[in-house]
Amino acid sequence: MFPAAPTPRPELPPAREAAGSHRTEPAAQPPATTEGAAASPPKAGGRNAFFDNAKYLAIVLVAMGHSWEPLTDGSRAAEALYMTVYTFHMPAFIIISGYFSRSFDMRKDRLQRLVTGVVVPYVLFETAYAFFKRWADDDPGHPISLLDPWFLTWFLIALFIWRLTTPLWKVVRWPIPLAVAIAVLASVSPDIGDDLDLQRVLQFLPFFVLGLSLRPEHFARVQRRAVRIASVPIFACALVMAYWAAPRMTSAWFYHRDSAQELGTTWWIGAMMTLALLGCSIVLVACFYSWVPTRRTWFTTLGAGTLYGYLLHGFLAKGSRFWGWFDDYAWLHTPLGEITVTLLAAVIVTALCTPPVRKVFRFAMEPTMSWAFRKDPAETARGREHATA
Template sequence: MTNSLRPHGYQRTPLPQESAPTPPSPRADEPGQQATTPPAASPAGQKPKQRDAFFDNAKYLAIVLVAMAHSWEPLTDSSRTAEALYMVVYTFHMPAFIVISGYFSRSFDLRPDRLKRLITGIAVPYVIFEVAYTLFKRWADDDPTYDFSLLDPWYLTWFLISLFVWRLTTPIWKLVRWPIPLALAIATLSAVSPDIGDDLDMQRLLQFLPFFILGLCMKPEHFQMIRRRSVRIASVPIFACALVFAYWAAPRMSSAWFYHRDSVQELGAPPWTGPVMTLALFGCSVVLVSCFFAWVPRRHMWFTVLGAGTLYGYLLHGFLAKGSRFWGWFDDYEWLHKPLGEIAVTIIAATVVTALCTPPVQRAFRFAMEPKMAWAFRKDPAEQARSRTTTAA
């Protein structure tokens, strides 16, 4: 979901209907943000729309996989099995988040209230955590010269700035005739363009773009198709084949391909591999994302409520994930590289990120993740007029 650690409610409800949809909050799709804003006044006798447990379940399970993959990264040099699991998970965990992001961005436009939520829900947390991660790296890695730059996202913050750009361009993608082929063409050109540079982590922003556009083009019936019993059954041998292939490829292929952060030239590959790998990885990711969605529970589970806090778990667990490397935990404790140690690391990672998604943590860090910032914006004249009308009535 992320920069690698390498050098580098909740009742079962149907999916939103396509006809006359209730515009979702621009923060609904981010890993961890609340899917609903304070509900507006509803017509008498009409209940406010409830969240779909399926998407909260999908976000929670994906963030657990993210934390587990980060815990496996230091183990991949000594364990071929860990490397294979790492490669499989990296094939679909971030694409799954980004597809959901695109799906819930379908109704985004440049309306003032949505732009405000875009700023407070994405841009402001990006700035806050870019500063926090910079200070943390200076202290934990004993690197006081590390420079702060909003143009150079560090570690996990690349996703926030990418989501900001993707969503801001949503009205354009809704206008073009063939958005997915166009996004794939842009991703391919990015993969063979080493001169793009590192500003805004542009390689990753452009190479992951097709997944956002795919979600933007999806409709509720597509998710219904994915969740059919036949797809669930087929996903078992598909995942098994993916694991077998990854086990074979682990010593032969660099996992840096799955980060989408470099051009093929920077990976030491010839330019012709750019289109091939872009299309191949996109196809593999779409298949595994579909298999993942097929097994996500549709009903309310004990962890469904945590789906509203996945952005908290995503950003906060980064301090522990990076700290474990800065402080040499995996070097100091050899038993972590044994099978039982690998299992223990996996359980600890899943437990920690689960705790970081809980409501108490959300309340404690809401000032950074979901600041209201009413002082920073002009009041909407139309909203003021409605308030005066309601008061007079």
């Protein structure tokens, strides 16, 4: 995607990543340096500050986007911001997830981490969301279905599928063009259905495969001063285009949840829209990465808890709609109200990424579950020998 930057590539410690944390897969950290810098970003405990910063900022944008959704019907400006942010916030998150999945294979310990860091949170939160909707929305008939992800849990099932297919993407000759072709074909295939939210899994696939294909110097390249400067007019143009498009198109295109036919258009327009949105997303993701600090900041440590913020803020995001807050309080639809809602969303999701919250919910997000897996006979034998020695 980006040409390699002439920066040194020091040997770096491994890091681990699973959606919102680095728990899942060890991988080399990129030296996301700024132009002229000779060292990689500061690290603590083997973590790279750039990626933690990027994940935190992306999850804040996710929460802000959910807070803007109820405001978009009555505010063209809110709709423009909503469209712009939805163009790149999840792609930015998915690319990082792909980058940290580069070393994934079918080794026993990595499969175990995939289960504990992705599958278990999916099962628990899909069930919790179902009960929450039954209670908060007065919908006792809402089903508990692990085959039909509801709201935010689609990302977990998608990450599970993407990561399992990682060995395949490593052996094909042109992984990115193939992933793009699959995404385009999915966008014009209404018969795919809702099982496992496969439309999203396939339409967002190119970002994950792109992450698998990136190297440290690519992240360093977008951190150059020239890219940061260019990103300002690019984002300004994106906002202007979104403001123009707001009354002319549905924001459902940015969810990558439906086929073109389900969105009321023809297959060839759907294919063109998918390619255009993929291109726009890549450009805005590069601009977003160029603004992410490479040094340690006050929010760097929160990057390890983005999965917590992502899944937990969903209860409040949906609850505010179920309980009619945006209908009962008209002032929320004023400019001051929109700013207040935006700031509240940022504060709440930030609080949900903090260490105390992570400590409380670690049983659901990062369980060890050693009892659930067979012990390696060789390790058991070595343990016996060590005990008798």
